[in-house]
Amino acid sequence: MEGTVESEGINNPKEKVEIKVESYLKEIVPGYLEKRAENVLRLRGALEAGDFEVVQHLGHDMKGTGTGYGFQLITELGAGIEAAGKAKDREEGFLLVKELEGYLSNLELRYE
């Protein structure tokens, strides 16, 4: 996993990630991203508590929605988080959540 994290450069707090968002999604994208930020906290809590069902569920949701909103990486990370939840791999879960957090904080949206 370390390769993926580093190669994406997501952990680098200075590097902004610019995402183009279709203008018709303008109204729903901020709410979506807020939920994801909230998800980061929920995921951390669930991972701490060992509640992998919740981890799996949240990952599944992200996997199914990310790309639709224009965030391919959220779908990918969601799939990873779902798999980590399924495998009860806490360490991997934390890494992915951290990556998600980095991604969310570095996002710069551009509506088209």
Place this chain on the structure above:
Amino acid sequence: MKIKSQLLIIFLLISLIPIIVIYFFSINRFQDVVKADHGENFQRLAEEKAAWIDYVISERIADAKHLAANKELIRAVTLANEKYNSISNKEIGKKIRSIDEDWIERKGKTKIAKEILGSKLSLSLRDFQESEVEKYGEIFVTDKRGATVAMTKSLTDYYQADEGWWQGSYFGGKGRVFLDYRGFDKSVGGVSLGVGVPVIKDSVVIGILKFNNRINEILSIVGEKGDKKSRDNFILDTHGSLIAFAGKEEKFAPTNFEKELVKRGGSGWAEEAHSTRDVLLAYAPIKSDIYERIQSQEAKKGISGEGWELAKWFIFVEVDRDIAFAPVREISGSIFVMSAMMMAFIIVLAILIARGIARPLEKFTKSAEKIGRGELTHKIEFSTNNEWGILAKAFNDMAENLANTTVSRDQLAEEVSERKIAEEALKIKDSAIENSINAIVISNIEGCLTYVNPAFLDMWGFENPREVIGRYLADLVKDPNELSAVNEKIELEGRWVGELTQKRKDGTFFEAQLSATIIKDKKGHRLHQMASFEDITSSKLAKRALEASMERVANAQRIAHLGNWEWNVKTGKIFWSDEIYRIFGFEPGEFIATYDKFLESINPKDKERVLLAVEGAINKKGNYSVDYRTRGRGGNIRTVHEDGRVIFNKAGVAEKMVGTTLDITDRKLAEVELRKAKEEAERANAAKSVFLSSMSHEIRTPMNAIVGMSELLAETSLNKDQKAYVDTFKRAGAVLLNLINDILDLSKIEAGHMELDEVDFDVYECANNVADLFITIAAEKGVRIKVEKTKDVPRFFRGDEGRLGQILTNLVGNAVKFSKTGVITVKVDISGEGDFEEGKTRLLFSVEDNGIGISEEKLETIFEEFTQADTTTTRRYGGTGLGLTISKKIVSLMDGRMWVKSRLKEGSIFYFTANLKASELKDTQVLPSDALGLSELPLNLIGVKVLVVDDSKTSSTILIGLLNGYGMECTWATTFSEAAWKIRAETKKGTPYKLFIVDSKLAEDNDYDVIKRIKKDSALKDGVIVMLFSDSRLVDIKSARGMGISDYIVKPLKKNKLLRIVDKALRRAGFAGGEKPKHLEATKNTLKILLVDDSSDNRFLIEAYLKNSPYSLEMASDGVEALEKFKENSFDLILMDMEMPVMDGYEATKEIRLWEKSEGLSHTIILALTAYALKEEAKRSISAGCDGHVNKPVLKDTLISVIERYRQGIKN
């Protein structure tokens, strides 16, 4: 055991045991004696040597004493002592030490030393020493204080009183002889034994004379009489130190045993085992007291000088035991030889004695055996007069007596025996006649019967001989005149043999073989007549039966025109049945058949072939069959079939040959006629196929225009009526097209032109694709289609996916067509039938429905061309009636078979097998075309550049019209040069074509130039070529693929088919989709969509997607809510998330379908939403009742395309 052997063993035991005991006893005893003798001798030798050494030492002492008494010497010493008289003792000591220190320091080169060396006494002593230089190494004299007075050579020091030997000699002023041994002494130049004697004057010791003796003489005594090779002599002192050694060992060291002996003292002898050898040793002490210098404890500690200790010397004489006992060995060898000789003598003697007893015994035994066998004249030869001779004589007498009594009994027996033999012979003759099967009669010369045997009574039916004895033979025959004639012949010739009809007692007749003779006496007078009769009635009957049978065979052969023959290979004789003669054109029995005649009868043109067949059968030890023509008499040539079999003897040599020859002339003629008729029929059939296919082709060209244009027309804006008209002629066109396709397929199969493709394909996907084709139509009828997977069946195979799909389409299509409710199940399994072929799997497919079924009587005919189960079926259900025929024939091409089980009104199961090659793809792999995972959805083709190369305007118009409908950018080229030019221009602009649709005829006419050009151009490497064929017969898939063509389309062009092929070809080339749609086509047909998803994110997203669309959207967050909304409203389309809490999508879909059915509602399209769906999940959703599925995350364009695709269906 024989007596001879027993005697031998006893003799040997008695004689050998004492010899062996005596041998070992005497050897031991002798050894002890030798040992004691040697020991004592050696002891004596040691004692002698010790005495001698003592003598030598005493001689030296005597010499020393003698010199010490010399007056000159006494005077000189006296003078020396007096030199110090004037000086105090303290001063003397100081002076002497001063001189001594100076002496030592200057190594004896002081003035005083020189004076002493040059003194008169010193010169005298030197003279004396040099006169006995062998004995004396050094002589010197000291005064009473130990200061040197005279010396033969320069000493190492001046002062001697500090040395042990001096003190030993001085002995506290008493004086005595002191022997000191100090090993090697440099001043002497060898091993030294010192002798110190006091110089006495007036009974007072005034000085000491010291002789340092060479002791070579002593050493020579040690070695003397010692043989270096056999003996070791040496001297040990009481401390166990070796003083001298003379012997064979280079590194001699005394043993502990020897050291122990020295400590014990005295003399003696002993045996000793050394580590390497055993020895016999003797020892004796040397009496002289000799002092040896020892290192005192102080000296050892390095504190002060040396000490002396008295040590006794012992001389040892030691010899190897082997050498000592050599005489013993020599003697024991001699004794051994003598013993062996004695033993040999005893053995010979024992053998002779045993033989002397055993031989006569054997002789007697043999003689007794001979007499026992009856040789009574046998005598034992024994010339001796001893007991054996007497015994032999008694034996011979006994035999003689026995012989005399036995001979008379034999003679008696011989006479009795002859008589018995004669009686037996008579009895046998009587018995022979009495028991003869033949009837035997004896009559007198007049013919009056005198004897008849029982067989006669049986044959004529009499019970007692008395009934016939005395009667005449003439009474017992049918015709007495005939008998008279016979009697005359007997009279003349003496005997007669022939057949004569006899008359039984009951008056019936029978045939008998008669042989009669006259019995005469020695003088030739006729005495009797004897006759023998054999009843030949049954053999006569058998003969007649055989003749009848042979006649029947002959008749059969004649009718069948089949003859049999037999040829004796060895003699060359040949048997021909009558029919053979006739077949070859001869009269039966016209000549005697021979092998040459046979060869002549064969037509010369065929002769060689026949001979080869015959020779081949003989050489290969087998049979032969050959057809040939006869030569034919009068031009009547016949064709025959001959079968022959060679019969071999045990040695494997051909003995004879048997066989049959069948006239097949008529059959041959019939065969020719039949072949002609068959060829005629085949020609007619081929003509039919050609006609059909060309007809189809001719129809296909205008059909292409009709169908294509109707597809285009349907895409335009039409009013309701117009749409109905267009739909009607679209449907009619489709029916006609199906018919033509079926006819073409059939003619192609019959002409043997159908070739199967060979590509890797997913067998389940193939079945699912077929199911998907019908799923909507079936759902509308309330029929479900499911594809069942069997666990063991792999996914991938190599074969013709298209043709397999065609068969399944036909079967599933029929099932849908003939079902009103229920489920259609498509199953794929492994078939257990047929032979196993490496690398191939025989699959069993079945399509089961609950439809109308087929009656039993129709089951047999449904696979026939243009046949349906019922004539009304065609009217009611449509169809050409060719589908099953074609399917069955394709199945045959796949090395399989097709059959059906069905019951009227209950349903049918169609089965077929196909032998498919195994694919190298693993079940977990994906086909290149599946790689996108979105294969269920059509690609977005908007903006994809297409070049259509076709010279037909109609065809191109339809093609471009249809492709434009998908948003593709089409260009048309009518010639290859125009196409090349357009390709170049577009490539230059950087907008190369993606898809090329090329007419096959045009390509062929231009030698595929454009295709080669496209394949060569690197800018077009991703380009996809699809070939357009006007006739499916022209399709050569393998060559097309070899050229790099992705796929092909056969005209007429239909929208769905075109889309499917273009989609597939582009996917294979890795194409993912064209441009995004610029705008959504506004439509008046607003759809009501129900979105069911528990994820608000998804609901918001899809809402956003469809915001400005003409669709109205309602949402539900789980299955229960969805069901409620569905029951309250009607929807055109439901987007159903499958994984939801409360009630999931599967459950909800099932409930909706149940509701539709119970309420009689029309089928609502339900599309499943699944996150990165696996194929299994997709299938599960279809099984639950969904019509299709969309993978999550769903994109706007994809969603709209899917909705649009189904909107068309809903609209229709």
